[in-house]
Amino acid sequence: MLESLLILLVSAPVENPPAKPIPVQSAVVSLIDDVSLAFGESGIVEKVYVSAGDQIRKGDQLAELNSTDAELEINRVHAELEMAKLKAHNDLNVQLSVKALGLANAELSRAVKANEEFENTVSASEIDRLTLSRDEAELRIEQAKHDLEYTRLQVRLKNVEFDIARRKRERRELKSPIDGVVVKVEHHRGEWAQPDQTFCRIIRTDRVRVEGFVNEADGDVEIGQRVMLSLLSSKTSEPQHFPGKVTFVDPEIDTVTGQYRISAEFENPGGILRAGQRPTLLIVE
Template sequence: MKRLLPWTIGLAALIVSPVAADDIPVNSTLLKIIETVEVPAQQAGALDKVNVREGTIVELGEVIANIADKEVKLELVAKKAEHAIAEREAENDVNIRFARKSLEVSQAELQRALDAIANFPNAVTQTELDRLRLVVEKNRLEIEQSAEQQEIAKLTADLKEAEAEITGERLGKHQIAAPIEGMVVHVFRRAGEWVDIADPVVKIVRIDRLRAEGFVRSEEAAIGLQDRTATVRVTLPHSDKLVVEGKVTFVDPEVDPVNGDVRVWVEIENADLKLRPGLRVEMSISTEEAPQEKTQDAPDQEAAEVASES
């Protein structure tokens, strides 16, 4: 959990730079939040712990609250034990080995009877011979039945394993984790309170990346501003004017019929968390097009063109 704010500046460094004369000015620019999430409970129960408060900086995946889970933990132990028992039964081949041995014995008895009849036609009665043949067939069927029972035991083991995994997933939902990095701005539930599924527990806003939203003239938007470099300038109290560079991520296709303006968005980094949503700022968009990235086969194409010219 982040308890101290980082003061290093990331990719979009805060710098001081003049406004280019040919840049496109953006009117009524306001800093806004890009991501805000009310984190819900995924299981019903009483909150054991709430690990955050308003103002806490949380990381992605950090556990922010726990729902009572003793009963589910005991259920998971039982499911794992059932799976272990089922696996032992699936691996047990004693019945198959015994059935095979019984078949060998019964086949040997039948063969001795047949040999006796060959030497002495009346040595074994027909009734006894039929009984020996029936025993042999019975032992063959016992082998098949034992093999089928072992296959069923394997399937049962797979079922018990799946049940244990489902219980483990349900146990994991008793931990409420942060879905984004950001700051906790509201705690809806406290330790000891009951929550139902989908009840919000905390509200998190992402503040390390913001959106500057403003308006340009429709004729300026028509030149294609998407992905253009933009510069945001803001004067903070007791501080020099700060300048942050970003990129145009959205140009509204609709023109305001009253004033002819078009809404544009620029995403900027706020690595040191000095900028706050709601601030009025100055913004301008560069008239230079963003450089096109070369594809991997571009050098090969250039080499081919040189070769053809020569």
């Protein structure tokens, strides 16, 4: 198979052919994306939308837990939020306090003016009482403004609580973070699921990674270099070839083997390359 791959490389038209392809030792195919998913909340599985073997897209809904209590919590917090908004837009207490201050100022002014025109028309104790009423009216304005500001902060708090309630509801739904294939579903409808229990496993098959080792004596490999993978077809017994690029080069060399690790990625239409396979791999550029 290595001879076939070398013949393919020699016959391929390239502008700057390498002097010598670099072989990669112990190459093995692995998955780039392999995710095990779990719900963010505990509960009874109410709906399951996928089964093993299903092809899915990123964002597809996989399953959901019973959300009756979560919906009730959202409705409760939403009602409290609307009540807080009504209070936050109600400044009647401020307006009433301002009017009360105006009245207290007017009464005090009349009393002071009366004493200016006719001495001792209004007693000193009455003047003190009117002054106190004026001061109390000023403080009631400050209190009303404080209460209104507190109510507006309550609106912000209820908005946060509403967002939390919705997030809890969302965590009762399971959606795929990647494009891929469902390879296992661990729970069925009616079963109890917890955040520490895997519900399903999804892998991506349209692009794979191949890792292997290069002898230091064979040369240096850099990220971005072209690689060619060869794998015997199980149907025709003929080698199939896949082009790819180096995505990682280990900066350390094993002192015992004199080798360093590299990784390359390959498009995998049809899922021909499978995790665990051991293909032939050459650095060709």
